[in-house]
Amino acid sequence: MKSVKRVMAAVAFVLCLGIVETEVKASQLSKGSVGQEVEYVQSVLKKLGYFHLDPTGYYGPITTEAVKQFQKDFNIEMVGVVGPETTNMLYNVTMMAHIVNGEARGESYKGQVAVAAVILNRVESNEFPNTISNVVFQKNAFTAVNDGQYKLEPDTSAYQAVKDAFLGWDPTYGSLYYYNPDLVTDHWIFTRQVTNEIGNHHFAY
Template sequence: MVWKKAAVIMIGMTLLMIPVYSGNQVEAFSNQVIQQGATGDDVIELQSRLQYLGFYNGEIDGVFGWGTYWALRNFQYEFGMEIDGLAGPEVKNKLVKASNFDEGFVKEQIRQGNKFTHYGGTPKSQQTKKPAGNDSNGNQAPEQSKPKKTEQTAVNVPSGYSQNDIQLMANAVYGEARGEPYVGQVAVASVILNRVESASFPNSVSGVIFEPRAFTAVSDGQIWLEPNDTAKEAVLDAINGWDPSGEAMYYFNPNTATSSWIWSRPQIKQIGKHIFCK
């Protein structure tokens, strides 16, 4: 009997030594809050999971920059969480439940210098592309003579706006207003610029476009459609001073708008299907 009692006691002590985890445990990441400016493995996992879900289309490089920041904020918005651009325990748990992360695969692609066309959702062989000049085994191909590149510069682009700004605005215009008359597309671009110049909005193109709930194209993903030349020309016309919106700060489609607030804004004019207002 003595040995039986001893065995029971030992089993009980063993059970007490097994750690008990709370329901908030994160099964991935470290225990650190991930925020803008962070670097390392946590950011690689964050970018990979956001890209897996379609919120991040930038490079998976382990650097928490603006692209990662706005992707995270959009993820928080779509999943009904506090929108603060910080990846704490709640955000990490939600990401882990909603996505998959193959750490070995991702880090091997980074080590080889391969670029992700999109992580997740397709066969792994289709998720990355090798750097230009590498053969099928990842080796550097023999260098061949290449035609000399001529330096390209933007035409009629005032200082203060980068090519990235122009590209992002073209994406927004195309996502928001393709099918609208050309003047209406210029007007949408003008609204973005008017907000950049206003103290009531972020003071950058990316900040205005990715402000939560600001543009439908961001919420439904159409911001990432490839813009056509018309959208790009509309952006350049707006940057060069044409504002057919009448200095509007907002616009909406009266056939689909359900917000009583947007209907309360002083209206300036209607162009195509959009009403522009102050």
């Protein structure tokens, strides 16, 4: 089994280059663990609103409680330990935050949540791949992946938008598509039923 350090480095590498990764395996991080991998987890948890200090790299009681709250909200057993399932979810959340940042940076917060919701709606639809990574990296699915904006570092707002989408907020009412009508090059999208207009984006089935 890979060490956590190698896994976290691989995650960063994957996110940077936009390589498809369907599963991240890691050994456990728990109370008493120290190092860059702990600091990485704390930094993500902080952006999500679970960890309220600057990352320390030490896995103590505060980190344990933050992990438990993350696990509760993302339907993972609340054990306070970062194992493979929690690592994979942190990876998925980070991946979605990169898409939200690249696709909806400058949009309202509601518009950012809407983009995150579309990703989750696609995962649930039989018209799209059934994992977040495969939805995100499906060929030509997201402009941000194609033009490199995916590589930009997401801000806290992007992470919070992903969290709210996971918690059930869907301003798109189940939409599978979104587009800026002023920038459309493929007019096929106009055949889809529009469910909502948020900022510069139309959302549609």
